[in-house]
Structure formats: structure tokens, C-alpha cells
Amino acid sequence: MAFEELKAKHSVVWGAGPYQRVTDALIEAHEHLFSVCEPESGENWLDVATGTGNIAIRAAEGGATVTAQDIAPELVAAAADRANAAGVEIDFRTGDCEDMPFADGEFDTVTSSFGHMFSPDHATSANEIARVCRTGGRIALLTWHPSEGVADLFKILSQYQQTPAGAGRPFDWGDTEHVNDLLGECFNLGYARGISVHREPSGEALWRVFREDYGPTKVLADSLDDEQYAQLERECIEYFETFRAPGGGVEWAREYLLTVGTRTRVPVGETSLAQASA
Numbered sequence: 001m002a003f004e005e006l007k008a009k010h011s012v013v014w015g016a017g018p019y020q021r022v023t024d025a026l027i028e029a030h031e032h033l034f035s036v037c038e039p040e041s042g043e044n045w046l047d048v049a050t051g052t053g054n055i056a057i058r059a060a061e062g063g064a065t066v067t068a069q070d071i072a073p074e075l076v077a078a079a080a081d082r083a084n085a086a087g088v089e090i091d092f093r094t095g096d097c098e099d100m101p102f103a104d105g106e107f108d109t110v111t112s113s114f115g116h117m118f119s120p121d122h123a124t125s126a127n128e129i130a131r132v133c134r135t136g137g138r139i140a141l142l143t144w145h146p147s148e149g150v151a152d153l154f155k156i157l158s159q160y161q162q163t164p165a166g167a168g169r170p171f172d173w174g175d176t177e178h179v180n181d182l183l184g185e186c187f188n189l190g191y192a193r194g195i196s197v198h199r200e201p202s203g204e205a206l207w208r209v210f211r212e213d214y215g216p217t218k219v220l221a222d223s224l225d226d227e228q229y230a231q232l233e234r235e236c237i238e239y240f241e242t243f244r245a246p247g248g249g250v251e252w253a254r255e256y257l258l259t260v261g262t263r264t265r266v267p268v269g270e271t272s273l274a275q276a277s278a
């Protein structure tokens with residue numbers, strides 16, 4: 001399989017920071033997802049790239065039977081601790097969303113909140129999401145805007161690190177045409193957009209959250225020499241400061257795409273599904 005080296009790196013990088021403060025600022029987007037995808041009692045729900053498990057825990061609290069997977073073992077462990085503390089049972093798995101150990105059509109609902117978008121092979125992760133969703137089942141996927149908000153932060157980061165050749169651009173998942181190309185054959189799709197705001201007292205405070213808690217930024221920052229680090233820090237703080245709110249503090253408003261879909265038919269060229277439907 002392609003990109004194995006890159007994904008091995010991702011499994012370490014994403015778990016390099018505790019992450020929880022970052023996901024807590026995604027609350028508006030998570031609420032938006034649940035407003036169109038309420039858990040139903042006893043349904044089989046898969047949360048792909050669950051991170052520290054906010055979506056998975058909320059789905060389990062709503063009565064779903066939840067499985068949650070992520071490539072970063074440290075985040076899966078943190079999610080399991082949080083699920084224990086919340087008093088819900090979830091089947092947590094560490095693994096790659098491009099190759100999931102689940103049966104065809106195993107889940108009634110498949111969600112991913114700003115997660116599957118980071119797998120480098122978009123067609124493969126899309127096919128996996130389609131494969132494990134039963135006919136008549138549903139998906140709800142959150143992805144960032146293709147060129148603004150979190151994409152702006154990643155543009156800054158990209159000046160300090162190499163992007164692996166051939167890897168899919170995560171932010172393409174924020175483009176409805178791209179999503180339609182990947183999933184339109186298997187799902188009746190609908191789209192909504194929304195804004196998720198990360199609020200902190202200052203650009204400096206927001207930088208600290210990403211510097212300390214967000215694996216990709218933490219690993220990058222730790223890898224730079226003093227001069228490069230100072231430049232990265234300055235650029236990020238300057239960027240965050242452009243979101244100064246009239247009432248004080250910064251309000252980093254990030255636009256996202258919410259894709260919802262109902263599973264209609266098998267994707268062309270998927271051998272296992274072609275066999276299953278034969």
C-alpha cells in the first residue's frame with residue numbers, strides 16, 4: 001500500500017500532543033454534525049479518526065453501539081480513558097482508515113470529524129468509508145474549507161516542512177466537487193457549511209495551544225532551530241492576531257463543510273463489495 005512511511009509518521013505525530021483543547025474548540029461543528037445525525041438506540045456507529053473521542057463518546061451517550069478508530073495509539077488511549085470517565089463502552093481500535101478491519105456494510109452510521117481528510121490516499125479512505133457503511137446507512141463527515149481557516153495555518157506550517165509527493169491535499173475534502181467525485185457513486189449526498197470558532201485571550205495564547213497540544217505543530221516546532229522556530233512562532237501569532245474580536249481576545253473563525261449521505265449502492269471496482277453483491 002502506498003504512503004506507509006508517511007502514515008507511520010502520522011501515527012506518532014498526531015499523538016505527540018494531548019489534543020483535547022483543540023477538539024474542545026470544535027464544539028459548534030460537532031453539534032452541527034449531531035443536529036443532522038442523531039444517534040439511534042442500538043445502531044452500529046463507527047467514528048473514523050476519532051482523536052480523543054468527542055464524537056464517539058457523544059454517540060455512545062445517545063444510545064448507539066460505537067466503534068471508534070484512529071491511527072495514533074496515544075489518542076486512542078486518551079479516548080478510552082475519557083470514555084471510561086464518561087461511563088460509556090466503546091470498542092476502540094488503533095489503525096489506518098485506508099484499511100479498516102471491519103466487514104462490508106457493518107455500520108449503520110459512519111462519521112469522521114476532521115479526521116479521514118488527513119489520510120493521504122483519498123480514494124482509498126473514501127472507498128473504505130463506503131465499504132463499511134450498509135446500504136441505507138448514513139455518513140456525516142466534517143472537513144475544513146479548502147483554502148481558508150485551518151488551511152491558512154497549514155500554509156504557514158508547509159513553509160517549514162516538505163509535503164510528501166503524491167499525497168492527497170487534506171483540504172481538498174472541503175471542496176464539494178472533490179467529495180462528490182469520491183463518494184457520489186455510493187451515496188446520495190447533501191452539503192452544509194458552518195463556522196467553528198476557536199476563542200483564546202490572545203494570538204499568543206492560541207499559538208500556545210497549537211504549540212503544546214496539537215501534535216503536527218508541536219512536532220514541527222520541536223524540529224526547528226532557534227531562528228526558524230522564532231520565525232514560525234511570529235508568523236502564527238501574527239496570523240492569529242488578525243482574528244482580534246471587538247470585545248477582546250481572538251476568535252479564530254474556521255469555515256467547514258459538513259457532508260451527509262445515505263448509502264445507495266456498491267462502488268465500481270471494489271472487489272469485495274462486488275463479490276458481496278453478486
Ligand SMILES: C[S@@+](CC[C@H](N)C(=O)[O-])C[C@H]1O[C@@H](n2cnc3c(N)ncnc32)[C@H](O)[C@@H]1O
Nearest residue numbers: 014023049050051071072096097113115118119
Ligand atoms: C484533527 S484530528 C480530529 C480528531 C477528532 N475526530 C476530532 O473531531 O477532534 C485528526 C485525527 O485524524 C487521525 N488520523 C490521521 N490520519 C489517519 C489515518 N490514516 N487513519 C486514521 N486516523 C487518522 C489523527 O490521528 C487525528 O486523531
